[in-house]
Amino acid sequence: MLAKPLTRKHALALDAADPLASLRDLFELKPGTIFMDANSIGPMAKAVRQSAEGLLDDWVNLRRRGWSNRQWLDMPSRLGDAIAPVIGADPGDVVVCDSTTINQFKAVAHCLAINHARSVILSQSGNFPTDVHVIQGMVEASRGRLSLRFIDTEEEAIAAMDETIAVAALSHVDYRSGERWDMKRVTEAAHAKGVLTVWDTSHSAGAVPVALKASRTDMAIGCGYKYLCTGPGGPAYIYARKDIADAVWPALAGWMGHDDVFGFARDFAPHPGIKRFIAGTPAVAANELAKPLLDIWPKIDPEKLCAKHKSLTDFLIALLDQECGPLGVEVTSPRGHERRGGNVSFRATGAGSVVEALVDQGVISSFRKPDAIRFGVSPLVISHQDIHEAVARLKRILAQKIWKQPKYKKVSV
């Protein structure tokens, strides 16, 4: 527990003791700007510039030989192996491909195919919209066979589990409040009733503990471009327990999920394990931009990373209370780190305008209607000094009512 009031000296001391402080040097950062938006797009590794150049040179000089002379086809697996530790998965059980939306479809459809005697899909009413849309699209296409049941809380989810439910497709972290669910507890409750689980870890992977294997979840998906840093619109990931992967064909069957890729057999035969979920041609360009992650994620101790995230966000919440509480800021994220996701959410009057004013003050965060501000904290690059400075700037905007200037009327995403 730090002595109050918290000051910049505390930040300096915490940074000095940070075993991961040097990770920051691997990333290209804009001087003076504090990016608290890793819940939207994570930072760029310096080595990405060289990867990009290599990709374009290969495009010009190799063309189709890139398929054989470069590891373009292996990247979904290699990237999956690289991020596996930070999501608590074994190498070989994760592939990086397509979008979160597409992977949500693959995962939910897979569980529905396994649990085909059941017809209900369970999800959170406050789940990220696209996760819900995917399910609604499946329900619509089923012409009455499937239905979607909403719950709001972890307790409701556990109470709702029954033999009608085929799959519970849940977000690990609420994208607005930043509240994290107990994946293991809910998964156990689901399995007790024969319900399969799909967890979306978009707002937890790479920031807070995610233990896919230990939770015994059947499948999981997650965004690549947030804390995992695959770049703007970069590929997402999909995970399946081996027995679940092999239980049925993938719903999106394609040549890259074939047991004999480039065998050009007419008839589909699924690749054993997770690779069957690589449907189409890999997104080579995006994968090559993500290539530096092959050297970064495997070197990071997930426990240290999550400990740093805890330290950063504990410090952030304490500072928000101390500095901005009197100015009307109310932290809405859970107080206990075991209940928090990657971002810290708080309420403020004029939140949309405050977020715009923060941009001009060099602090990039995000706004969600009606009054939520989210600071997405990447433990790879954010320091306690950044946190201290970001809160100082926020305080100035609130204390001096800078956000009331007409130019900040615009509401941002």
Added chain:
Amino acid sequence: MLAKPLTRKHALALDAADPLASLRDLFELKPGTIFMDANSIGPMAKAVRQSAEGLLDDWVNLRRRGWSNRQWLDMPSRLGDAIAPVIGADPGDVVVCDSTTINQFKAVAHCLAINHARSVILSQSGNFPTDVHVIQGMVEASRGRLSLRFIDTEEEAIAAMDETIAVAALSHVDYRSGERWDMKRVTEAAHAKGVLTVWDTSHSAGAVPVALKASRTDMAIGCGYKYLCTGPGGPAYIYARKDIADAVWPALAGWMGHDDVFGFARDFAPHPGIKRFIAGTPAVAANELAKPLLDIWPKIDPEKLCAKHKSLTDFLIALLDQECGPLGVEVTSPRGHERRGGNVSFRATGAGSVVEALVDQGVISSFRKPDAIRFGVSPLVISHQDIHEAVARLKRILAQKIWKQPKYKKVSV
């Protein structure tokens, strides 16, 4: 008709008369190497390097503000509008997104949802494997409701159309032989029996005439990274007639296909028209690399482009006959251009080794088992002189039996 025997002088004369000769200057070409593999990966525009740099700068400097300050979200539509003329579609009826495989799923599932009283899907036995795999995955998931019926020829397809068939999902061009089907004729036969059509134009779009709107096809898909030049693993496209797009929800429903993107409504409501097929977050990196196409495709007269392709491939076939026919080469692509796709295929003894020897001679082509060599001809960058030179190098390899050297035993993709 050119006077025989054909010589380099003919090539020079044809190039001098080519109204699109200057297009070549827009692309970065490797001196001395002739890339006849646009059927695998098309050439790179010079301006891609600048686009890539801009993307990385935006990643570093804008992060989440890229969503609002750049046109990342509009790129699927803008790229779709750019390529629309060359596939005979109206702007607003095409979006660029996901892979060919994923788009095949969206298109076939959409037609199945519309024609839900029917249960048969018709396709070619020799269709590109992933197109078939997608259908087989759907059949498997349907647990007996759906079935796949194969045909081999255009005549067989027309004869097979009946009231049991929901959708005919066909390739416009056979990826091995290069044979092009009559899209309008087959579509008319399908419609006469209430069968909906999905055409895969991966091996025709950007090289030979594709008239989606005039053919009245219901939907179409195609690879982006071949003749359309979206880059290695670049995004594919999907087209739908307006009435077809609006008839039912998309099977892959996601937030980017919502009527109110970034409205964050829980419940899905499909965007009118083609945009409903943009499921997840756009592949920003890939789209930004494809950005130069926004300035290239709209300036190209599709008729001139296809006329050039005809001239190039007529010249190629005549030269293959003249120079390599006596050495055992047999052109298997149709003789009439109206029956050809983007590539010219021919048989040669030791084809796999010949293709490898060609690489060492600076000619990049592709091999398909058992004995097919394919020259994919991009009319954007290939000249008649290139064709002449490529055939001269092929002739040398065959005449001097260079392909029999042990180092060429490897079989390439």
